[in-house]
Amino acid sequence: MIEEQQTWELRLYIAGKTPKSVSALNNLKRYCEEHLEGKYKIEVIDLLLHPQLAEGDQIFAVPTLVRKVPVPIRKIIGDLSNEEKVLVGLNIIPLRLD
Template sequence: MTPVKSKTWELRLYVAGKTQKSITALANLQKYCEEHLKGQYVIEVIDLLEKPQLAEGDQIFAVPTLVRKVPEPIRKIIGDLSNEEKVLVGLNIRPHSSQ
């Protein structure tokens, strides 16, 4: 039995159309993931204008909202994700030391 070294982070970003806030949130999320979770993440973008029924499952009340599905526990962050420290703390990602 081989030990599982890395887990895949499953992230869902809920947006409502291609607004500036939605575009900014996705760009910020991709940047943080590349810096801190390179090769260990999947981002699913859900546009609630196209699929409004999906908002209920994750109890989405505002957009953009980021939901971390895996690893558990589920965590949510609302907003354009421009504050990197807040996002990393909210997702419980430990930044790599710069040494």
Template sequence: MSEDTWELRLYVAGQTVKSMTALANLKTYCEKHLKGRYRLEIIDLLEHPQLAEGDQILAIPTLVRKVPAPIRKVIGDLSNHERVLVGLDLRALDPS
């Protein structure tokens, strides 16, 4: 079952509007497309700036898909539905 679990990491900088919008949008996508099959980690770079280097974070908010491989990144508030689905490669999951 662990192969089915997506590991997502959202990098934010405090409680900014953009960061909170990204988090809300991400939760919506996860519940719609990955319900019960994802683990979400939120990293606030104001509290842990050293963690930005590991995933090479250059802008925030940034969403990183750690698992399944390969690593994918989506930058911004995640409001562009199509861009997020393509960026995370979620389209392949929808049988159409």
């Protein structure tokens, strides 16, 4: 579960202001406000402006979300429109075994 004092550090890699990039950022902001209120930082990196930054996190597709903190690092590729997939992928909520 979420540790009370921890600030989540999230990095979203995009390539310009494409519909997928805008959607991914809007979805991410909404999920963070709902589930991590006041406990997150989002860094947006536009690879059209800073292509050299893709190598550090091994980014091969955009948009890609990288959870830097808490560790371990986790990545999610796409527009982040599937809320459950994103929350489970980031380990914000546990996987339900229905």
